[in-house]
Amino acid sequence: MNVVVFDLETTGLSPERDAIVEIGAVRVVDGRIEESQKYETLVRPVNETGQPMLIPWRAEQVHGISNEMVRHAPAMGDVLPEFLDFVGGSAVVAHNIGFDAGFMKANARRHGLLWQPAAEYCTVQLSRRAFPRERAHNLTVLAERLGLSFAPGGRHRSYGDVQVTAQAYLRLLEMLRVKA
Template structure:
């Protein structure tokens, strides 16, 4: 089983506002073992970095001035991830940006990254395993004893390496942990009670968002959560980075 653990850094919060990827870092897992193979590039975004984003990752416009553009490394990137399962913490953020970059390519028929690869998001996984707790990458490092002492700023390759260690620790005992949680809930009598609806209650009007609206909404919330260090009030747990 081939997996690629991936992270990005960006000029700002949302690709819908023209923000771009400025760093991609990815490491390879083969049968749950780090192979030592990795993909890493800083990228020239052809736009200014928002001050708030620079405070998070410390990457400056001057540093990126002579770096390649996404189109220059796209073929290498797609070759690295082809056929793999992508493991990403708060995947909506990174996938949204990757899809925006792929759509800008001159041969715009590449498609979406989630059509090319399967994507596993470790954030909802962590929320299921640790409900009611913070599940930022730093919080998971503390919980699983993963060394993140070099993470004074966000960096795509470093964060991908750290997330790989966290993912392996999380999934090493996942079945036992889930069974333990279920057993504890049963012992404490935490059962779900049915909600009774009156038969004469009028039907509620439901307005279903379009796919584009839903993607934009999820991408925006994920971006706010990541940029704010996991303090987005509209996401349960506030733990997206």
């Protein structure tokens, strides 16, 4: 299956009050991760009136993206049409798709666009099916469980998380086909 695996970093947890500060994505074609077909950008956070937003200290501690890093980055209004073009009519995959898709839907609505991927797949849900006796299914634990590792400095950065999520997605599909 051909899909786009994506990940967002944000200023917080609310799609309505918080902003996206980074988007990373990679295309998976015929079961292969196509590193040459990737999308990666920082995003300057602004509120619904277009005023700059600061990245809260707690969020910066998670993803390491500072206000200085996004100061000259494009705003979501410029980034979103590009990203939607990159996704095109593909299905999308994310780790905890509800979070990422919620931010994409809210931002698309704000900018008069539509978030309409062909389908949405969640590696958390796939992990729960593959490892039904396990309680933890966060990306760090799943990576360890599958023997995957993050590039140095890659955890909690969009493209670093995307690389591991894409690998996990392919391995989980393989595992679930065997179990079926």
